[in-house]
Amino acid sequence: MTDSQSASSRRARLARSTEKAPTKRELRRAQLLAAARKLFLARGFEQSSVSAIVAEAGVAQGTFYLYFKTKHAVLPHLRLEVLHAYLSAWDHAVEGEAEAPADARLVAGLAAVRDAVSAQRDLVRMLRQASSSTEQQEVWLEGRRQMAEPLCALIREGVEDGSFRCDDAWLAAQLSLSLLDDLLYEAMEYERPAPLPQTFAHGARFLLRALRNDEARVTALVPLPA
Amino acid sequence: MTDSQSASSRRARLARSTEKAPTKRELRRAQLLAAARKLFLARGFEQSSVSAIVAEAGVAQGTFYLYFKTKHAVLPHLRLEVLHAYLSAWDHAVEGEAEAPADARLVAGLAAVRDAVSAQRDLVRMLRQASSSTEQQEVWLEGRRQMAEPLCALIREGVEDGSFRCDDAWLAAQLSLSLLDDLLYEAMEYERPAPLPQTFAHGARFLLRALRNDEARVTALVPLPA
Amino acid sequence: MTDSQSASSRRARLARSTEKAPTKRELRRAQLLAAARKLFLARGFEQSSVSAIVAEAGVAQGTFYLYFKTKHAVLPHLRLEVLHAYLSAWDHAVEGEAEAPADARLVAGLAAVRDAVSAQRDLVRMLRQASSSTEQQEVWLEGRRQMAEPLCALIREGVEDGSFRCDDAWLAAQLSLSLLDDLLYEAMEYERPAPLPQTFAHGARFLLRALRNDEARVTALVPLPA
Amino acid sequence: MTDSQSASSRRARLARSTEKAPTKRELRRAQLLAAARKLFLARGFEQSSVSAIVAEAGVAQGTFYLYFKTKHAVLPHLRLEVLHAYLSAWDHAVEGEAEAPADARLVAGLAAVRDAVSAQRDLVRMLRQASSSTEQQEVWLEGRRQMAEPLCALIREGVEDGSFRCDDAWLAAQLSLSLLDDLLYEAMEYERPAPLPQTFAHGARFLLRALRNDEARVTALVPLPA
């Protein structure tokens, strides 16, 4: 329950800015955001001019600057969207098996995020390419921190009920995220070091083992790929 | 021996283009590269104009285009420098303890690369920020591939001599690189998720454990940080 | 009547884009056009930079590209100006002698265009020199087509009333235009093959004869030059 | 005879610069000329850089300037080539029917030049597009003058033997050239005002008529096209 509580409160926190009040102002911003996302996805950040964005949105050039201080200021908003998708996927999967042991929920959560990564691939590719100003990097890290939270909680739970052992749950969570954010993304994008299913299976098994699951359990949760 | 051989031949391969013949042409290119590196480090890629680079190098605008087809064409050369530093560090550390068991050499190698990552931090930060065209991404992946090679060889050696166990040495090497490339970089850059020493220690322990070293051995090789 | 009607409607058609609405936009465009014409005339097309044009017009560099997609896009507008001058001259002259027989009107029209060619000489010289992209050539040919229309109509009229005879009125019109566009221009520009008055007189007599006017009539309409 | 004499002497005059002495210097110049022609034809004048020309010729950048003062200085040489081709065609055709009457020889000559124009079309298109400096225009006119010479001689001959009548043979020759240089070129290039065969037939008939051939003779020499 602590889990689903924190998940809900987190979701609420994230949502507050977009779901709550469909202000006229918020709607306009969303309209511009949608136009920007579409173009950024199609042509990339640098290649999408503000003028193209406003054309797509059907508003005047100057209007853009009523809602975003600069062109770069659009990026954190898009990063938040990605983040939101990841967290929803995790929460949904983990809550879906609320009665299962921690390691099973971990695997379920990882798989759910893997699929969310897949669904957000294009947006992430764009965000990675957008020349990341320092402020942008902060947003990225904050996202990783938020993602690590529930993962860390789950690992701690597993440590308590004896299914995991590890030195530092927080760092273990980070390492896992490194896998999701980085390795899975590249597996998807370039099929390197191996196609996605294998990369995921080996990665998950590697993680479970590092968390001290015994070999039989590891294979039960994630069978070796062909 | 195969290890040190492949290391040497790799080093030779990498070096050929730069060390061998200090052609007049190579010297000019190096001069421009140095100017570009300096400015890219100081202001970032997008913010450094070609005109600033040539001013720094003390040559004419057109001269730049005699040595690089476009401004972006400079980046792969700089990425190679970083790569070269990593590989040198690894080779040096691993060869330095040629008689030690595989897991000890792994830890030594990781630590050496950690320090090299530290030394190259600024350059890497810049390369990450430079809007990475597709070709640029290829260079990055190729770098990771080259780095994974010796790491993978060492893991295989450990599997043979019984100090490691793992499903897939190549993917395990990639995961480790994910740690080096990504997690250590961020630990250094932002002290997150934890300052570098802790992040490294926990990460290395996590890896060793995933490779099935027993607890005592893990702690002997990498003590728990305070 | 058909003649003067078509002449008027043509004039109207041409005029619509420029005379009708002195939009703010049209005015700016005209301002830039004037600056471009002045510089192109003074230094030639290639030698006139966009930056010089905007300086002359007293607007910012970027403003130019609000009105013309590229520097070359200015040329068709100037060609239209020339064309307009030719057509006005022809219409005016031919309408001025509405009661005269076809051959007399032909000669009057030719003479009027000759003078218009003279007035537009510098502009035409520039347009000829401007490296003519394919699209530019299309504009040129389209201009010739528009010019040939009334000339052809007049020749046909002459054929009907028996003052002319010819195989193909359209081609005869083209040949006459060749004379106006090409030979008269060169006569004016370089006094070759002979000074303008002689070139014109001989050319007109040659044309009239090709159209089967008898010798007396030819000489009555265009006396032999000294 | 005066005809073939003047033709020969003219040919000699033109040839002198290229045929006479295959100096080492002349050969190099020809080599560069060939490279320039090839590139100018393929990409146009402005789009062919000196650097591309020397690459094509297989010599060094600086070498170009040993043989041509500037890039534009290449054009007159190419215009001469075109001219030479026209004159050869004319001479050959007219001499080939030395016994025929003047008007038949005129038609034969015109047809020969028409075919030469066709063969040189690409080169001419390029020369027309090359921004014609004043010096370049002089070369063009000089070419027309040289072409007009034999044509004029033939017309005079025809006037003497009674097959032609005209006010001024020189101007009549110019008008005919206007047809060849201008109208035929455009008929070939754009099939306007009509495809080449029709344009040529009507043009030739128009000329013959202007030179006072009677209708039967005109049709005998050049039948009406379908």
Added chain:
DNA sequence: AATGAATGAGTCTTCATTCAT
């Protein structure tokens, strides 16, 4: 005579941002 590295002025064009209406 030949080379080819170096020059650097000059090109066109883009675009984030502002501001008067």
Added chain:
DNA sequence: GATGAATGAAGACTCATTCAT
């Protein structure tokens, strides 16, 4: 709030020409 014309600095890149070797 919304507009969209105007800005103008900045950008990457080209290329005819020179000159030391």
